[in-house]
Amino acid sequence: MNSMINCQNPNHDSQRIKYICVDPICQTQQKIGCADCFLEDHVTHQRKNVEQFHDQVKQQLESFNQIEFQPITNAIQQDLEKQIENELENCLSCITYRFTNIKSDLKNLLDGENEKLQESYNALQQSKNNELDQMKNVNDILSISQEELNELVKFYQESSKIQNNYSKASEIFADEKQKIKQKKQKYLQKLRAIMQGLMKEFNDLMTTKNLQYDDFSEFETPQKSSMSPNKMTSFVESTRSQRRYYMNQSKKLLFGNSLRKE
Structure with missing residues (x-):
């Protein structure tokens, strides 16, 4: 030995x-x-x-x-990029869906207003055409019936009033068209305000800085929350030095x- x-x-x-x-x-x-x-x-x-x-x-x-120790690979980054793309696609789909509905609602409102205006236009135009039809025989005064002549005389007597009424109707019609145009602009302004508000909140929330400084505390344990890569190295070194003699x-x-x- x-x-x-x-x-x-x-x-x-x-x-x-x-x-x-x-x-x-x-x-x-x-x-x-x-x-x-x-x-x-x-x-x-x-x-x-x-x-x-x-x-x-x-x-x-x-x-x-x-x-x-699992080696660092691109798998985490690739998986994150794929998930971000999926989330972005879902987000854009939701936004597109909501704005498509808004556009459809606004179109229905404007279509309803235009339809009413078109009905008024058709009624005025028909009334005017009826007036003109009754006066179409003005070139045949000597050969028309007494009843037709009386209609011409009546038109002659009330022509100023008739023209004035139709002029007022035309102005009202123009005002209604302008109101519809103003409503359209108002809808667009509201839509633009919504978009600006969304973009402001989006810019405030979706920033790299905002994500970087999130503490992600829901994923942490008391031990993990204070264990950065540098601290892990220091922790291993300290435990090794403490056990040396x-x-x-x-x-x-x-x-x-x-x-x-x-």
């Missing part, structure tokens, strides 16, 4: 190195030793014999080596040789 697997303490009769202290509260720098070492410095501490410690650490290292070269050799047989 190599002499390095025996205790180097002159008072311990070169006993075989047997134990390693694994107690979390141990403050002793010398973690490995013989039975007397442990009676003096680690009497109440948790311990493992060298072979057990070696096997268990090796097993833990193998388990530790099984931990894998001093072991000089001779102690490393002592531990290594204690595992090897002659």
Whole structure:
């Protein structure tokens, strides 16, 4: 047996190195030793014999080596882009649907107004045509009947009044057309105001800055919420430094040789 697997303490009769202290509260720098070492410095501490410690650490290292970090790929970005495109298409479809309905409603309103105006126009035009039909024989005064002549005389007597009435009807008709045009402009102004309001809210909400500073707290646990990539690295480094204990070269050799047989 190599002499390095025996205790180097002159008072311990070169006993075989047997134990390693694994107690979390141990403050002793010398973690490995013989039975007397442990009676003096680690009497109440948790311990493992060298072979057990070696096997268990090796097993833990193998388990530790099984931990894998998923590599960064474009899959996340591609999936995000696809979902954004789908959301955008859905959003545009909804907006198109709503504005198509609004356009249809406004068209129906204007069509109703135009239909009423067209009915008024047809009635006025028909009335005017009837008046003209009764006067079409004005060139045959000497040959028309007395009744037809009386109609011409009546028209002559009331022509100013008739023309005045039709002129007023024409003005009313023009006013109604203007009202419909004004209603159309009013509808367009309201629609434009809706669009401007939507675009303002959209610009305020859909900005990169607004998304970047969202805390996404609904996806976080108390541990994850404070664990940025830099903090994760620091966390790993700090846990590693906390579990280290001093072991000089001779102690490393002592531990290594204690595992090897002659």
